[in-house]
Amino acid sequence: MTETTLAIGELEQLVEEILRKGGLSPLHAGAVTRVIVAGERDACKSHGVYRIEGCLRTIKAGKVVPDAEPALTSDGTAIVRVDARGGFANAAFELGAPVLAEKARTMGLAALVINDCTHFAALWPEVEALAELGLAAMAMCPSYASVAPAGGSAPLLGTNPFAFGWPRRDKDPYVFDFATSVAARGEIELHRRAGKTLPEGWAIDPDGNPTTDPEAALAGAMLPFGGHKGSAISTMVELLAGVMIGDLTSPEALEALGTTTLAPAHGELILAFDPARFAQGRAGDPMARAEVLFEAFAGQGARLPSQRRFAARAKARAEGIRLSADEMALLERLREQGLEAV
Amino acid sequence: MTETTLAIGELEQLVEEILRKGGLSPLHAGAVTRVIVAGERDACKSHGVYRIEGCLRTIKAGKVVPDAEPALTSDGTAIVRVDARGGFANAAFELGAPVLAEKARTMGLAALVINDCTHFAALWPEVEALAELGLAAMAMCPSYASVAPAGGSAPLLGTNPFAFGWPRRDKDPYVFDFATSVAARGEIELHRRAGKTLPEGWAIDPDGNPTTDPEAALAGAMLPFGGHKGSAISTMVELLAGVMIGDLTSPEALEALGTTTLAPAHGELILAFDPARFAQGRAGDPMARAEVLFEAFAGQGARLPSQRRFAARAKARAEGIRLSADEMALLERLREQGLEAV
Numbered sequence: 001m002t003e004t005t006l007a008i009g010e011l012e013q014l015v016e017e018i019l020r021k022g023g024l025s026p027l028h029a030g031a032v033t034r035v036i037v038a039g040e041r042d043a044c045k046s047h048g049v050y051r052i053e054g055c056l057r058t059i060k061a062g063k064v065v066p067d068a069e070p071a072l073t074s075d076g077t078a079i080v081r082v083d084a085r086g087g088f089a090n091a092a093f094e095l096g097a098p099v100l101a102e103k104a105r106t107m108g109l110a111a112l113v114i115n116d117c118t119h120f121a122a123l124w125p126e127v128e129a130l131a132e133l134g135l136a137a138m139a140m141c142p143s144y145a146s147v148a149p150a151g152g153s154a155p156l157l158g159t160n161p162f163a164f165g166w167p168r169r170d171k172d173p174y175v176f177d178f179a180t181s182v183a184a185r186g187e188i189e190l191h192r193r194a195g196k197t198l199p200e201g202w203a204i205d206p207d208g209n210p211t212t213d214p215e216a217a218l219a220g221a222m223l224p225f226g227g228h229k230g231s232a233i234s235t236m237v238e239l240l241a242g243v244m245i246g247d248l249t250s251p252e253a254l255e256a257l258g259t260t261t262l263a264p265a266h267g268e269l270i271l272a273f274d275p276a277r278f279a280q281g282r283a284g285d286p287m288a289r290a291e292v293l294f295e296a297f298a299g300q301g302a303r304l305p306s307q308r309r310f311a312a313r314a315k316a317r318a319e320g321i322r323l324s325a326d327e328m329a330l331l332e333r334l335r336e337q338g339l340e341a342v
Numbered sequence: 343m344t345e346t347t348l349a350i351g352e353l354e355q356l357v358e359e360i361l362r363k364g365g366l367s368p369l370h371a372g373a374v375t376r377v378i379v380a381g382e383r384d385a386c387k388s389h390g391v392y393r394i395e396g397c398l399r400t401i402k403a404g405k406v407v408p409d410a411e412p413a414l415t416s417d418g419t420a421i422v423r424v425d426a427r428g429g430f431a432n433a434a435f436e437l438g439a440p441v442l443a444e445k446a447r448t449m450g451l452a453a454l455v456i457n458d459c460t461h462f463a464a465l466w467p468e469v470e471a472l473a474e475l476g477l478a479a480m481a482m483c484p485s486y487a488s489v490a491p492a493g494g495s496a497p498l499l500g501t502n503p504f505a506f507g508w509p510r511r512d513k514d515p516y517v518f519d520f521a522t523s524v525a526a527r528g529e530i531e532l533h534r535r536a537g538k539t540l541p542e543g544w545a546i547d548p549d550g551n552p553t554t555d556p557e558a559a560l561a562g563a564m565l566p567f568g569g570h571k572g573s574a575i576s577t578m579v580e581l582l583a584g585v586m587i588g589d590l591t592s593p594e595a596l597e598a599l600g601t602t603t604l605a606p607a608h609g610e611l612i613l614a615f616d617p618a619r620f621a622q623g624r625a626g627d628p629m630a631r632a633e634v635l636f637e638a639f640a641g642q643g644a645r646l647p648s649q650r651r652f653a654a655r656a657k658a659r660a661e662g663i664r665l666s667a668d669e670m671a672l673l674e675r676l677r678e679q680g681l682e683a684v
Contacts, residue, residue, distance in 0.1 A: 078420045079450040079620065108421040109613070111451050113620065136586060138578075152644035156635075164578045174581070176574040226568025232518035232647050233575075235635075236480075236506045239516070243631045244478060244617045246624020251638060271451070271613075275586045278421065278455065282588020289585045293498075293577075296593060302494035305574050 004328045005320040012037045014331055015052065021338040022056045024088075025067035031090035035121040040321055043312035046186035047122045049327055052334060055088075055120060056342040058263040064088060064118040070095050078103055078110040084117030089141075089268055092117050093126055096270075101133045104272035113245045114268040119143070123268075124177040124306070127165030130272050131173035139163045139177075140237045141268040144254035147181045148221035150231035153208030155221040158250030158264075159185050160237040167275070169287050172313075174294065176305035180234035181222040185260075188214050188222065218260075241269035346670045347662040354379045356673055357394065363680040364398045366430075367409035373432035377463040382663055385654035388528035389464045391669055394676060397430075397462060398684040400605040406430060406460040412437050420445055420452040426459030431483075431610055434459050435468055438612075443475045446614035455587045456610040461485070465610075466519040466648070469507030472614050473515035481505045481519075482579045483610040484589075486596035489523045490563035492573035495550030497563040500592030500606075501527050502579040509617070511629050514655075516636065518647035522576035523564040527602075530556050530564065560602075583611035 006014070012033055019029040032055060039047030058064045068087025072095055074080045080099045084092035096112045103110035123139040130137035143158030163177035179185075182202045191198055192214035203217030204210055211217055224230035242249035247267025248256060257264055275286040297304055323331070333341050348356070354375055361371040374397060381389030400406045410429025414437055416422045422441045426434035438454045445452035465481040472479035485500030505519035521527075524544045533540055534556035545559030546552055553559055566572035584591035589609025590598060599606055617628040639646055665673070675683050 077448070077450040077619065078452070106419070107449065108419040109451065109453050110420070111615075111620075115624065136582065148642070149639055149644040152639065152642040154642050156638050156642065156644075164574070166578075166581050174577070176571075176578075178571050178574070180571075225571050228647065229518075229520050229522075229567050230571070231644075232506070232520070235516070236508075236518075238635055239508050239632060240478065240615065243628045243635065244615060244620045246621040246626060246628065249631070249635055251635075273453075273582065273586060277419065278453075278586045279588040282457065284588060286585045286588070289591070290581060293580055293585065293591055293593075296498050297491055297494065300490070300494040300496050300498065302491040302498075302573075305570065 002325055003322045004325075005322050007320045008037060008041055008316060011040060011321050014335065015049065018052060018331065018334045018338075019055070021335065023059050023066040023339065027091050028066060028068070028088050031094055032088050032120060035090055035125050038125055039122065041313055041316040042309040044122065044309055046184060046190065049323070049331060051121065053330075053342050054261070054263060056334065056339055057261065058118060060339045060342055061262055063257060063262050063265065072096055072099060074099055074103070078107045079113060080110065081113045081115065083115050086116055086265070087118065089114055089117035089119045090121065090125075093129075093268075093270070097129055100270065100272050101130060101135055104135050104274045105277065108277040109271065109273045112270040112272070114270075115245065115247050116265070117268060118263045118265045119268060120263045122177050123161050123163035124165070124175050126270055127163045127177070128173055128175055130270070131165040131167040131175065134167050134274070134276070136167065136273040136275055137165045137270060139268065139270045140241045142238055142242045142248065142250040142253060142266050143185075144257060144260060144264040145251040146185055146222055146260060147224055147234065148204060148208075149235065150224060150228040153204065153221075155254075156251060157224065157231070157234045157238060158253070159222065160234045160250065162233060162237060166290060167287070168290065172306070172310040174290070174304060178225070180224055180230050180237065182225045183222065185222065188217050192218065241267060245269055344667055345664045346667070347664050349662045350379060350383055350658060353382065353663050356677065357391065360394060360673065360676045360680075361397070363677065365401050365408040365681065369433050370408060370410070370430050373436055374430055374462060377432055377467050380467055381464065383655055383658040384651040386464070386651055388526060388532065391665070391673060393463065395684050396603070396605060398676065398681055399603065400460060402681045402684055403604055405599065405604050405607065414438060414441060416441055416445070420449045421455060422452065423455045423457065425457050428458055428607070429460065431456055431459035431461045432463065432467075435471075435610075435612070439468075439471055442612065442614050443472060443477055446477050446616045447619065450619040451613065451615045454612040454614070456612075457587065457589050458607065459610060460605045460607045461610060462605045464519050465503050465505035466507070466517050468612055469505045469519070470515055470517055472612070473507040473509040473517065476509050476616070476618070478509065478615040478617055479507045480613045481610065482583045484580055484584045484592040484595060484608050485527075486599060486602060486606040487593040488527060488564055488602060489566055489576065490546060490550070491577065492566055492570040495546065495563075497596075498593060499566065499573070499576045499580060500595070501564065502576045502592065504575060504579060508632060509629070510632065514648070514652040516632070516646060520567070522566055522572050522579065524567045525564065527564065530559050534560065583609060587611055
């Protein structure tokens, strides 16, 4: 099959056109396009154009407000809050990020709470945006109940992503972003579509027994990574980025949505730290000291997280983004038919 | 062998006497005693009386300032800083915790940075103390290089504990505290003493090959929990609680100490969050909503972390702490001989 190569800007135009045709306001179409194309650009297929259909399905089902105007409130505390008013989270983050950064620089650390958003895409765009501003950042959010806690037998926790970024001078930041389940739900879905069995330890079936069948896994529950430790971190995400911020936990998000095939509505929590402020008065430049640590990784042949993603990004910037004939056909169909296609 | 049962207060008196004979000032003897006895009380043997010898060895080696006066500085930011001045971290935390709590209530979230401390004991005493004040908390610190990063072959990261606490009304808090290595170094040490082999996946030998021999593991490197995800979290701890706060990373701490048998000197980072402040203006009481989540754990037979520890605590409060004849003999020897015994 022939592949098509599009410049990053060309793919952005195409995706934005699809999303606007699907009913998203220019604000949201732009913000969602940026993260979808960033996923494709970074060869992070599970967050690339594959996600457009889910996005359109969520619009069609009336489970997202396609023209919501996010509203920011900020007081004298270290918390800035953006009410997404039922819209996608991405525009809410773009509105809140500069205020969060300013607060972190003034107070040393600060929190951005996004409420009532529909979450879509990965969390690395958030922590990377803050790293570009010279800040370290953590981001986390619930999803919908699809993971059994360690020792449990049924879905309760979400795949609850947890991301972290550390800024580096003249280099791609140190970034990780992972599901607190062994695998992301998207990966199980991709196994199902490809007719492949799952590795052991990923999931349990509806009776609570281990399974390698993607269908049984999707009907049963995924497992947290790292046993009780990953289960604990996932629970922390429910508490901080669900309960504490006054937004839905993963079981509540599933109950509100009634399905696992649409983008879930809940909140998101992002913490930002100013290393310059924290290191003030102490010996050593934190940026330089972090590089010593990163060099030690390389010195023993260990990769930093996201290295493959950054390599793909550099390639895409130089050579464009390659899409398969199937992917191009999907994009064409979505452009022509809009919400009719999903 | 006969066991001895001591009331919690009796064991505290005995341990405090040993630590004062070992040269600790009353401030430090009290603070260190509280965490050691808390470990023993909670049947958390690896942080109980077993740790006294290491504490005394560290004093004897001149690697801790036994009468350091921790100094607190607080400005208008959300950061409070305690310079432990080379003393054990526990007294520094006790000094900083009320100020951290006050800042978290005012600003929503705040950070306590402890610099130049010798770290000793677990992190759950920190997050539990904050949970008792109605705050959610995260705590983390480096240790000394003993864990290979995912994909690496030699010690670089510490066992870097990560702890979290969530307050509960009239109940023990939700608390987890774990090493980001598969196992704590103390567990490998206990296997070595007991002549037991290690489970697979815990460690690599000095050549970077998998091993189940505790001696080879202690000479080689431990492995992070959960593969690249645990490795990433451990690296985050190095960056936030080492580099960012202007204190030693785990490889630096090992280099400064020159051995893995003494308590390491570095810093510690504790974050506190006020759920009432975060949830302000949102529907639902965060304390009540968290209980719904915890009940769902119980409903599917999953344990909350620390449940065993809290059960042991209740038992110790009711019945006292049981110590073996060996443990009593050790305590007697330490009380009589002080630093001569180590």
